[in-house]
Amino acid sequence: MLKQIEGSHAVAESVALCRPEVICAYPISPQTHIVEGVGDMVKSGELQNCEFINVESEFAALSVAIGSSAAGARTYTATASQGLLFMAEAVYNAAGLGLPIVMTIGNRAIGAPINIWNDHTDSMSMRDAGWIQLFAETNQEAADLHIQAFKLAEELSVPVMVCMDGFILTHAYERVDIPDQAMVDDYLPPFKPRQVLDPTDPYSIGAMVGPEAFTEVRYLAHDRQICALEVIPRIADEFKALFGRDSGGLLHTYRTEDAETIVVTLGSVAGTVKDTVDLMRENGSKIGVVSICSFRPFPKDPIRNVLEQAKRVVVLEKSFALGFGGIVANNVMMSMQGTGVHVYTAVAGLGGRQITRASLATLFEKVGRDELEDVHFLDLDWEVVNRELDRARESATSGPTAENILRDLDLGPGVAKAV
Amino acid sequence: MFQIRIHGRGGQGVVSAAEMMSTAAFLEGKHAQAFPSFGSERTGAPVVSYCRIDDKEIRLREPILDPDAVIIQDPTLFQALDVFQGLAPGGFVLINSTRSFEELGISQFLDTLPKEHVCAVGATELAIQHVGRPVPNAALLGGFAAITGRLHFKSVDAAIRKKFGGRIGDGNVAAALAAFEAVQAA
Numbered sequence: 293m294l295k296q297i298e299g300s301h302a303v304a305e306s307v308a309l310c311r312p313e314v315i316c317a318y319p320i321s322p323q324t325h326i327v328e329g330v331g332d333m334v335k336s337g338e339l340q341n342c343e344f345i346n347v348e349s350e351f352a353a354l355s356v357a358i359g360s361s362a363a364g365a366r367t368y369t370a371t372a373s374q375g376l377l378f379m380a381e382a383v384y385n386a387a388g389l390g391l392p393i394v395m396t397i398g399n400r401a402i403g404a405p406i407n408i409w410n411d412h413t414d415s416m417s418m419r420d421a422g423w424i425q426l427f428a429e430t431n432q433e434a435a436d437l438h439i440q441a442f443k444l445a446e447e448l449s450v451p452v453m454v455c456m457d458g459f460i461l462t463h464a465y466e467r468v469d470i471p472d473q474a475m476v477d478d479y480l481p482p483f484k485p486r487q488v489l490d491p492t493d494p495y496s497i498g499a500m501v502g503p504e505a506f507t508e509v510r511y512l513a514h515d516r517q518i519c520a521l522e523v524i525p526r527i528a529d530e531f532k533a534l535f536g537r538d539s540g541g542l543l544h545t546y547r548t549e550d551a552e553t554i555v556v557t558l559g560s561v562a563g564t565v566k567d568t569v570d571l572m573r574e575n576g577s578k579i580g581v582v583s584i585c586s587f588r589p590f591p592k593d594p595i596r597n598v599l600e601q602a603k604r605v606v607v608l609e610k611s612f613a614l615g616f617g618g619i620v621a622n623n624v625m626m627s628m629q630g631t632g633v634h635v636y637t638a639v640a641g642l643g644g645r646q647i648t649r650a651s652l653a654t655l656f657e658k659v660g661r662d663e664l665e666d667v668h669f670l671d672l673d674w675e676v677v678n679r680e681l682d683r684a685r686e687s688a689t690s691g692p693t694a695e696n697i698l699r700d701l702d703l704g705p706g707v708a709k710a711v
Numbered sequence: 712m713f714q715i716r717i718h719g720r721g722g723q724g725v726v727s728a729a730e731m732m733s734t735a736a737f738l739e740g741k742h743a744q745a746f747p748s749f750g751s752e753r754t755g756a757p758v759v760s761y762c763r764i765d766d767k768e769i770r771l772r773e774p775i776l777d778p779d780a781v782i783i784q785d786p787t788l789f790q791a792l793d794v795f796q797g798l799a800p801g802g803f804v805l806i807n808s809t810r811s812f813e814e815l816g817i818s819q820f821l822d823t824l825p826k827e828h829v830c831a832v833g834a835t836e837l838a839i840q841h842v843g844r845p846v847p848n849a850a851l852l853g854g855f856a857a858i859t860g861r862l863h864f865k866s867v868d869a870a871i872r873k874k875f876g877g878r879i880g881d882g883n884v885a886a887a888l889a890a891f892e893a894v895q896a897a
Binding site for chain 2: 296298430459460463464465466467560561562563564566567646647648649
């Protein structure tokens with residue numbers, strides 16, 4: 293049914309259609325509306341046979357999820373930012389144990405400096421933990437990906453993160469087609485756990501493994517991720533056959549056929565990038581877009597197949613590895629080894645910095661002329677940066693950077709300017 | 712695409728206004744996208760929300776920098792920020808005030824716009840009268856429908872009732888209708 297609905301509530305409804313049996317969560321912006329939404333549905337009886345557990349922290353949320361998933365319950369949770377960091381140990385454990393938990397990340401920056409706005413640093417911090425990571429471009433895709441995520445997780449016995457841009461998607465009202473319960477039931481069979489803690493047939497999960505077998509267990513976890521490269525497109529095809537929509541899969545391409553420049557990105561900014569590309573195409577630029585849906589596993593060969601005919605690639609990403617450069621770009625570069633296609637990195641949208649068509653068009657034109665430095669920070673205010681560098685040079689006790697810059701910009705301490 | 716930017720203060724229902732506007736457009740079969748300014752919302756602090764309306768899917772995620780219409784829920788904002796920034800030539804301005812544009816100190820700018828695209832309505836007074844609370848958002852939606860002709864009042868009515876049930880819904884619809892009629896008569 294078509295609804296004009298907040299992204300968070302669309303996801304809550306979509307999760308409820310998957311008939312989760314345990315939901316545990318700890319509130320943190322910007323994912324709070326999602327768990328509030330499913331909580332309301334449990335309380336009202338709209339979502340039956342589901343236990344909603346309030347916990348005392350994110351570490352507890354995922355620990356409870358690990359327990360309930362190991363006991364054979366379809367389990368869901370959601371978090372963001374520092375919340376994901378606080379559950380980090382359990383994130384690795386859920387993956388290492390092979391428990392098919394589905395977790396939404398309402399993507400948000402990580403402090404310090406504390407910042408509630410969107411970027412991808414939180415999800416990227418857990419990229420190597422063994423979870424599948426799917427990035428949604430729209431709220432429709434976010435809703436659809438959750439239905440696919442449970443199917444994917446349970447088929448492979450691997451946990452799945454559905455990553456959606458905090459505020460930009462979670463708090464946006466737009467039209468979303470919420471599927472019928474009967475169709476979701478058709479698509480997503482009841483959970484048959486590969487492993488289960490059952491008192492009538494007791495065994496343990498979570499053995500200590502020494503050097504003699506640790507590599508093999510880890511390799512098999514890697515192997516399941518590689519298997520997911522085949523499963524993800526298949527379940528997206530099955531989804532399309534039943535629901536009639538293209539959602540999910542490994543990646544989306546847009547106007548790449550004859551493109552000399554290809555922008556690689558992920559998440560909701562792909563929409564703004566496509567609008568920018570349309571405008572540039574009208575002026576004769578041969579430019580296209582690849583938006584990555586599955587970041588883990590990383591679709592190395594499909595990406596290479598699309599990008600190798602281009603003259604150059606720019607990866608536009610909302611995170612970066614301090615002291616190195618782009619994280620997504622690094623993965624793309626590895627995929628492009630030996631092709632000779634140059635890969636530029638553009639870091640954008642950190643801590644909620646707006647990404648506009650105007651800035652993107654200037655950036656992409658520069659890329660088209662091969663004039664960009666290898667790692668570029670979109671709309672970075674060099675004057676502010678240089679003044680702080682000067683202050684640090686002039687005094688060994690110049691004080692905290694964040695506060696100095698707020699003072700420099702004439703914003704009081706702790707006053708963040710709305711964007 | 713038609714783009715609306717709504718300025719107000721925390722507690723005035725600025726975010727709900729954009730949400731209801733998007734619902735009204737959706738009910739007319741349009742694509743609509745509403746989103747808040749993502750600031751740290753505090754009561755009384757300046758808040759911005761946005762709404763885009765189009766006949767096709769809206770992919771753009773940047774804030775609205777070049778609105779076709781601005782709604783100002785709180786006229787004290789004129790001193791705090793440039794609420795008209797980026798307004799399209801020939802754009803629409805709807806202000807919640809019973810004071811004249813001269814008194815508000817904005818007549819010089821408003822003179823650059825077509826006369827029938829500019830209107831002030833005492834939405835707070837209408838809300839107090841019909842809802843019993845000084846929340847001007849629903850009334851201004853009625854005013855927006857009248858001044859721009861972009862929404863039918865019927866859809867505004869339905870969108871308000873979708874957000875607020877019962878007596879609060881009735882009151883907000885009555886305030887919206889009063890503003891709709893006042894703006895049409897102006």
